[in-house]
Amino acid sequence: MIHPVLLCGGSGTRLWPLSRQSYPKQFARLTGNESLFQGSARRLSGAGFVAPLVVTGDPFRFIVTEQLAQVGMAPQGILIEPEGRNTAPAVLAAALWLARRDAAALMLIAPSDHVIPDDTAFRAAVAAAVPQAEAGDLVTFGIAPTRPEIGYGYLELAAGAQADAASPQPLARFVEKPNAARAEEMLEAGHYLWNAGIFLCTAEAIVAAYKTYAPEMLEAVAASVEDAETDLGFTRLAAEPWARAENTSIDFAIMEKAGNLAVMPYAAGWSDLGGWDAVWLESGPDAAGNVCSEHATAIACEDTLLRSESPDLELVGIGLRDVIAIAMNDAVLVAHKSEAQRVKEAVSALKARGASQAVQLPRDYRPWGWYESLALGARFQVKRIVVNPGASLSLQSHHHRSEHWVVVEGTARVTVDGEVSLLGENQSVYIPLGAVHRMENPGKLPMVLIEVQTGSYLGEDDIIRYEDVYARS
Amino acid sequence: MIHPVLLCGGSGTRLWPLSRQSYPKQFARLTGNESLFQGSARRLSGAGFVAPLVVTGDPFRFIVTEQLAQVGMAPQGILIEPEGRNTAPAVLAAALWLARRDAAALMLIAPSDHVIPDDTAFRAAVAAAVPQAEAGDLVTFGIAPTRPEIGYGYLELAAGAQADAASPQPLARFVEKPNAARAEEMLEAGHYLWNAGIFLCTAEAIVAAYKTYAPEMLEAVAASVEDAETDLGFTRLAAEPWARAENTSIDFAIMEKAGNLAVMPYAAGWSDLGGWDAVWLESGPDAAGNVCSEHATAIACEDTLLRSESPDLELVGIGLRDVIAIAMNDAVLVAHKSEAQRVKEAVSALKARGASQAVQLPRDYRPWGWYESLALGARFQVKRIVVNPGASLSLQSHHHRSEHWVVVEGTARVTVDGEVSLLGENQSVYIPLGAVHRMENPGKLPMVLIEVQTGSYLGEDDIIRYEDVYARS
Structure with missing residues (x-):
């Protein structure tokens, strides 16, 4: 073995x-x-x-x-x-x-x-x-x-x-x-x-x-x-x-x-995918040398890789030759294939001006599932939160924000200042500033919740954890 | 005169x-x-x-x-x-x-x-x-x-x-x-x-x-x-x-x-901006011939136009020459400058497969302000709605969806089945399926509201208008 x-x-x-x-x-x-x-x-x-x-x-x-x-x-x-x-x-x-x-x-x-x-x-x-x-x-x-x-x-x-x-x-x-x-x-x-x-x-x-x-x-x-x-x-x-x-x-x-x-x-094929040029090669280019993902359209292109990484994002290439284009919801790379190894310089440039895209994906994976920010204003943020079946967020509170939660898929068990309730699709709850709260998914399907935060400071570090099944408190 | x-x-x-x-x-x-x-x-x-x-x-x-x-x-x-x-x-x-x-x-x-x-x-x-x-x-x-x-x-x-x-x-x-x-x-x-x-x-x-x-x-x-x-x-x-x-x-x-x-x-300068090549020319290319918007980064590029149309979207070009790249939240165009006039073919191709990006922007302008979809699931949709000062949406109801509204900026006057209430930042209201409702902005500043819709059908045409100051009912 x-x-x-x-x-x-x-x-x-x-x-x-x-x-x-x-x-x-x-x-x-x-x-x-x-x-x-x-x-x-x-x-x-x-x-x-x-x-x-x-x-x-x-x-x-x-x-x-x-x-x-x-x-x-x-x-x-x-x-x-x-x-x-x-x-x-x-x-x-x-x-x-x-x-x-x-x-x-x-x-x-x-x-x-x-x-x-x-x-x-x-x-x-x-x-x-x-x-x-x-x-x-x-x-x-x-x-x-x-x-x-x-x-x-x-x-x-x-x-x-x-x-x-x-x-x-x-x-x-x-x-x-x-x-x-x-x-x-x-x-x-x-x-x-x-x-x-x-x-x-x-x-x-x-x-x-x-x-x-x-x-x-x-x-x-x-x-x-x-x-x-x-x-x-x-x-x-x-x-x-x-x-x-x-x-x-x-x-x-x-x-x-x-x-x-x-x-x-x-000798039966191997690649370390060390750059986008290698991804193009390993993705099986068509007769014109192009590789197009779903939601990508090539017009008069040759030897070109067009990838849209989101169903909400249409990518179109016209008249391109030896170009790599990768479109994501928060970042787009367009590079000549011969220069694809210089992507590191791009990441450094973004880091230098503090762009989060240099290191972070819009979707943040956590032990209990993932979340992504849908909209960010000066005093509010909207998140989509997906909680895996059986998973539980920590028991927590915030100093600077209150939250509205609306369940849109599945079932949530919500604790607010000791009071426990079950919320189904289309039900909502309000978490006042300072309230000790927890969100759990007691069901067998992923639970999806829209969170609307309001407050003067909305950073992830405004969190006090009281209990956490993932040992993060 | x-x-x-x-x-x-x-x-x-x-x-x-x-x-x-x-x-x-x-x-x-x-x-x-x-x-x-x-x-x-x-x-x-x-x-x-x-x-x-x-x-x-x-x-x-x-x-x-x-x-x-x-x-x-x-x-x-x-x-x-x-x-x-x-x-x-x-x-x-x-x-x-x-x-x-x-x-x-x-x-x-x-x-x-x-x-x-x-x-x-x-x-x-x-x-x-x-x-x-x-x-x-x-x-x-x-x-x-x-x-x-x-x-x-x-x-x-x-x-x-x-x-x-x-x-x-x-x-x-x-x-x-x-x-x-x-x-x-x-x-x-x-x-x-x-x-x-x-x-x-x-x-x-x-x-x-x-x-x-x-x-x-x-x-x-x-x-x-x-x-x-x-x-x-x-x-x-x-x-x-x-x-x-x-x-x-x-x-x-x-x-x-x-x-x-x-x-x-x-003779003092004129352009009909008949294509992206003209936009590049009229935007005042730098010494290397490049034009970069905010949130666009050019590395080893020449005679290239890089435009990011969103503060949430970083666009990077590497090793490009005579390329036009336009990045938006829902669509990205990458074209060789000499082929920029073929954008119409791209629009036709997207139309043919029913992609809304062919004709519509993600932001929809209405007489009272605008809205955009932040997330769309099988049975839910999240929208950001911005209502101009003094403006009013129609008095309406829906057959197939209920709505949660959370005000995140400004003040809303909300009517639900004849009952009128004022909602400030961080307040919310629930609009049950079938309820006759209206949203107004009685204030002097734009009002921003997050709407979470839940239901079996979420199309814009599920609307019955009873009264409308813009004569749309």
């Missing part, structure tokens, strides 16, 4: 505005009806796999549980990194957590923000790598290159190895990201594969490698796992020792040094 | 998504803080001008009064065309309406969707044309061409006329829109000016010209003016005779035939 270890602590901005710090790429629906994270979890499920172990950051913990629930899955554990310190400490924490249960546990370590279209081929490759991993080697997956890419590291196969073999091959060395000329040479040479950052090994084998090549990190992360606290099913790694672990990648800390490495070649 | 006659019945789509059938270009803020219509009205105001006479369509009548009020103006009259039949009947209706008061009235007839940046120069040109118009000639304004434009008609000056004179010059003939080669020739020849569709003449002179060249139209439009009904200060031209007036332009019906024509040359 294989334990999928899904790394999803990252918060890249190369796919802004869809990917934001508050809701990064792995949770977005980029190439289909499921998020990259959901696709990764589903790919590594079924026969031969146990439930995944997820390593993520605190802001994403409820997104992880919600998205797994949506595809009918539950994790065997969710490790919360006190802060992102790259892949080396994250993988080690997962290995130590698994090793406490079964030192021989087979781990398939994978980023959760990649696209691998052929699930069957990928599962077959994983299965083919199992014997070598069980024998104690660290098996890394090498992707057959399709272009002279300068954005990836490469794996050089040992002399005599077969780049298209259906079994793990011996590795000569890791190769850093090349320049264009070197990338061309490697593509022609035929015995270089892309390093996809996917590994299969036993927990004890990888822990042993850390013991040899990164003993200080092992000490720090072991202490962090040892002192971890369990909270609503999440495992919160201890912050103090975690901060001592070097902020580095597993490639650099372990893989480039270890001797017991092998490469499993993989 | 000059009577400005502002033609604003048009509903072009070349500037979609800003200009839509429900709220066309002349009412949009395209190049500054006032709309083109407001700019046109203000330009023809002050010393030497009386209040404007406006010719428009029924859907725009309250936009006209509201926009004039915003710039502190009131019209001397608003003629409502039963249907748009091009400029010939519209100009004639205005001339007949004025001639009944003063046959010698001087009319300055102008489209209301043009940009003329130099008000002083334009007023001076109008003043210079007055003597010739008073003498009974039809003076047309000819714009000094700055490029071999194929989108305009031209005015050919008579031999010996001066194309840069400060007084009206004799005209040889009207020239239809040329091909590119002919446009180049005319630009080089130096005695051709663009036909801007702006005319100065007396009411009796232009009526006399219709009598000679379009007697049937004169009969029809005279009957339409004769039988017009006055309604809340609007003059509704009679529909039956109006329908008999030929649907044609004043150029074709009169100007190309009349003998008493003169041309007033004008």
